[in-house]
Amino acid sequence: METLQTDALAFSEFMTGLTPSQDARVSSAAPARVPCEGCGARRLCQAAQLCRGGDDRPVSLPVCARKVKAGEAVYRAGDPLRNLYTSRAGTSKSIRLYRDGRQQITGFQLGGEFLGMDAIATGRHQTEAIALEDMVVCVLPYREIEALADAYTDVRRGMERMLSQEIVREAGLLMLMGNLSAEERVAAFLVDLSDRYAERGYSALAFTLRMSREEIGSHLGMKLETVSRMFSRLQQRGLIALHGKDVRILDLPALRLV
Amino acid sequence: METLQTDALAFSEFMTGLTPSQDARVSSAAPARVPCEGCGARRLCQAAQLCRGGDDRPVSLPVCARKVKAGEAVYRAGDPLRNLYTSRAGTSKSIRLYRDGRQQITGFQLGGEFLGMDAIATGRHQTEAIALEDMVVCVLPYREIEALADAYTDVRRGMERMLSQEIVREAGLLMLMGNLSAEERVAAFLVDLSDRYAERGYSALAFTLRMSREEIGSHLGMKLETVSRMFSRLQQRGLIALHGKDVRILDLPALRLV
DNA sequence: CGCACGTTTGAGCACCATCAACTATAGTGG
DNA sequence: CCACTATAGTTGATGGTGCTCAAACGTGCG
Numbered sequence: 001m002e003t004l005q006t007d008a009l010a011f012s013e014f015m016t017g018l019t020p021s022q023d024a025r026v027s028s029a030a031p032a033r034v035p036c037e038g039c040g041a042r043r044l045c046q047a048a049q050l051c052r053g054g055d056d057r058p059v060s061l062p063v064c065a066r067k068v069k070a071g072e073a074v075y076r077a078g079d080p081l082r083n084l085y086t087s088r089a090g091t092s093k094s095i096r097l098y099r100d101g102r103q104q105i106t107g108f109q110l111g112g113e114f115l116g117m118d119a120i121a122t123g124r125h126q127t128e129a130i131a132l133e134d135m136v137v138c139v140l141p142y143r144e145i146e147a148l149a150d151a152y153t154d155v156r157r158g159m160e161r162m163l164s165q166e167i168v169r170e171a172g173l174l175m176l177m178g179n180l181s182a183e184e185r186v187a188a189f190l191v192d193l194s195d196r197y198a199e200r201g202y203s204a205l206a207f208t209l210r211m212s213r214e215e216i217g218s219h220l221g222m223k224l225e226t227v228s229r230m231f232s233r234l235q236q237r238g239l240i241a242l243h244g245k246d247v248r249i250l251d252l253p254a255l256r257l258v
Numbered sequence: 259m260e261t262l263q264t265d266a267l268a269f270s271e272f273m274t275g276l277t278p279s280q281d282a283r284v285s286s287a288a289p290a291r292v293p294c295e296g297c298g299a300r301r302l303c304q305a306a307q308l309c310r311g312g313d314d315r316p317v318s319l320p321v322c323a324r325k326v327k328a329g330e331a332v333y334r335a336g337d338p339l340r341n342l343y344t345s346r347a348g349t350s351k352s353i354r355l356y357r358d359g360r361q362q363i364t365g366f367q368l369g370g371e372f373l374g375m376d377a378i379a380t381g382r383h384q385t386e387a388i389a390l391e392d393m394v395v396c397v398l399p400y401r402e403i404e405a406l407a408d409a410y411t412d413v414r415r416g417m418e419r420m421l422s423q424e425i426v427r428e429a430g431l432l433m434l435m436g437n438l439s440a441e442e443r444v445a446a447f448l449v450d451l452s453d454r455y456a457e458r459g460y461s462a463l464a465f466t467l468r469m470s471r472e473e474i475g476s477h478l479g480m481k482l483e484t485v486s487r488m489f490s491r492l493q494q495r496g497l498i499a500l501h502g503k504d505v506r507i508l509d510l511p512a513l514r515l516v
Numbered sequence: 517c518g519c520a521c522g523t524t525t526g527a528g529c530a531c532c533a534t535c536a537a538c539t540a541t542a543g544t545g546g
Numbered sequence: 547c548c549a550c551t552a553t554a555g556t557t558g559a560t561g562g563t564g565c566t567c568a569a570a571c572g573t574g575c576g
Contacts, residue, residue, distance in 0.1 A: 096429055104433045118429065120422035126429065150411055163421035164379035170428040171354055171376065171384065175362045177435035178479035182532065213555065221436035223533055228556055244541075244555080440564065471523065484564055486524055502523085502573080 034065045039088065039138075046114045047086040047140060049158045050148060061148060064139040068092075074115060074129040074137055081119035083139045087111050090135030091210040093219075094118075094127045105219040107169070108132070108211060110196055117166055132210040177221045185220045186230040187258035190240065194249055205252065209245040234258070292323045292396075304372045304420060305344040305398060308406060308413050319406060322397040326350075332373060332387040332395055339377035341397045345369050348393030349468040351477075352376075352385045363477040365427070366390070366469060368454055375424055390468040435479045443478045444488040445516035448498065452507055463510065467503040492516070 036042055036051040045051070051061045065088060068074055074085055077097050092109045106127055109115050115137070119125040149156040176185055198204035209216070213231075214224040234240045239255050241248040249255060294306060308319055323346060326332055332343055335355050350367045364385055367373050373395070377383040407414040434443055456462035467474075471489075472482040492498045497513050499506045507513060 096433055098433060098437065102433075102437045104436045106429050106432055117422060118425050121419050121426050122422075126426050149414065153408055156407065156414060159418065160421065161379050163418065163425065164375060164377075167376050167421065167424050167428065168379050168384050170425065170432060171364050174364055174428060174431055174435065175354055175356060175360075177432065178362045178476070179356065179360045212553095218436070224555080225534085225557085226532060229532090232556075481565060482523080483525085483566085487564090490524075 034063060036060065036063055045086055045112050045138075046162060047084070047138065050140065050145060050155050051138075061140060061144055066137050066139050068131040068135040068137055070131050070133045072131055074131065074135070075125050077125055077128040079119075079125045081116070081123050081125060081142055083141055084117065084145060085115040085129070085140065086138040087113055087115065088136040088138055091132045092129045092135060093132055093211060093215060094129050096127045103218065105215055108219070110200060112200055114162055117163055120163070132215075182222050182226050183230045183233060184258055185222065186216075186227060187234060187239070187255050189216065189220055190247065190249065191252070191256050194252065205249045207247055209247060292321060294319075294321055303344055303370050303396075305342070305396065308398065308403060308416055319398060319402055324395050324397050326389040326393040326395055328389050328391045330389050332389065332393070333383050335383055335386040337377075337383045339374070339381050339383060339400055341399055342375065342403060343373040343387070343398065344396045345371055345373065346394040346396055349390045350387045350393060351390055351469060351473060352387050354385045361476065363473055366477070368458060370458055372420055375421055378421070390473075440480050440484050441488045441491060442516055443480065444474075444485060445492060445497070445513050447474065447478055448505065448507065449510070449514050452510065463507045465505055467505060
């Protein structure tokens with residue numbers, strides 16, 4: 001997997017599942033239909049079971065790919081729920097806005113992970129998703145997902161499981177915010193990223209943070225200076241080594257116990 | 259509604275929808291089938307749309323009522339998901355346990371509110387629900403819910419909306435934990451309770467806290483002494499008046515702005 | 517009544533936020 | 547290629563918020 005990271009073109013192709021000629025059709029302006037079959041991330045895609053037509057499911061979800069540049073929004077708070085999304089490549093953040101301008105990052109989404117489920121309750125997006133780097137996202141029309149879910153039990157179960165997983169994930173964050181010290185939170189954040197990268201086939205011990213210290217702080221409920229200090233402290237303890245945004249985890253078991 | 263609170267028997271009957279003779283059949287040991295039709299809380303029941311048989315839905319969910327004494331568990335962490343629950347009467351807390359004994363209260367459930375959705379992802383309950391006072395809960399067999407959801411679109415939509423609402427609710431809590439001061443959190447907690455009591459027909463300005471200061475603290479991410487101090491401060495400011503667990507909100511608009 | 521428990525209030529301290537200075541890095545244009 | 551700038555990150559000094567420890571005060575119950 002690491003070799004792919006060193007080969008930018010092959011890596012891009014692997015993640016997007018698009019050959020250069022297909023790639024030309026995929027733009028912000030004109031999303032193109034692309035088959036799940038060609039998607040390199042399919043094995044790890046949370047939405048894959050919704051996309052593919054199973055033995056007993058002749059119809060598969062028509063998936064459009066869309067490019068989103070770093071800093072652009074996948075969707076905005078208040079937007080009506082038209083689509084759900086999966087990241088084919090790239091990382092995004094989900095921001096929840098508050099009345100007085102305060103905001104909180106409720107989560108980061110890596111490649112293969114699902115976005116937008118907060119909108120299902122009200123029909124409007126409660127958060128907004130901003131790309132932290134250039135992304136390719138799969139656009140999953142919500143109406144079609146609903147239709148599929150109406151027709152096929154396993155799709156329905158999949159949706160429910162993903163919603164419930166999100167509840168469990170947020171409950172874990174609540175625990176973190178309510179009980180853990182700043183150092184413990186940062187350690188838990190790194191362990192979580194490590195686990196998720198490992199799940200997607202990347203190195204669990206060396207990765208690049210796609211988000212700033214301030215964004216990490218907003219997610220964990222602390223200030224950017226504190227994040228920086230805790231990184232330094234973990235480094236002094238010999239648990240991690242970091243140069244800028246590049247993290248190497250030197251002692252993962254110990255980091256889990258912080 | 260307040261008159262009902264003064265008449266204990268009528269109130270109990272109203273909330274449980276059980277006449278005394280029915281009531282005798284309802285015990286922890288032997289849950290009895292009770293129809294949603296007789297339930298006084300039905301209009302406010304989050305699960306009502308799952309229970310009742312609509313025009314196009316001949317089959318309705320067989321609902322059993324169960325009594326749970328204060329301090330007893332509705333379900334425990336690790337229990338396999340067999341049922342979802344609605345509180346017919348009484349308040350519960352949802353606790354999430356942590357490896358080292360630390361724990362966090364992820365929420366309180368009032369009468370009419372749903373319990374147990376955290377189990378759908380894994381098939382086992384991630385939290386445990388403990389009654390804060392004597393409760394009557396509706397036991398909704400998960401398999402039957404699934405079957406109903408497979409058969410009827412509106413049931414499926416209802417389930418998804420409830421799951422998504424839970425995500426939005428927890429995201430709000432995350433915001434609270436990440437950004438608000440102790441005083442702001444306590445104020446927000448009271449406002450939330452006020453809104454929910456109002457929704458269920460009770461007074462928005464006078465109610466009794468069913469949980470201890472420590473439980474409030476565990477929910478809001480602070481210590482019980484701090485909760486007490488913040489209550490005192492809000493009282494000094496003239497926003498609330500409290501005697502023990504009885505709260506009167508003197509200036510709700512101001513409390514919202516804290 | 518006495519005991520247990522929940523709650524309130526106080527004093528001192530630790531942790532994290534704030535303010536501020538400095539460094540590192542990347543991007544821009546001469 | 548190098549200055550120049552802007553942005554991100556690190557580190558230090560200081561203060562405030564909330565935690566810890568502790569004592570006193572109710573309130574309910576056996």
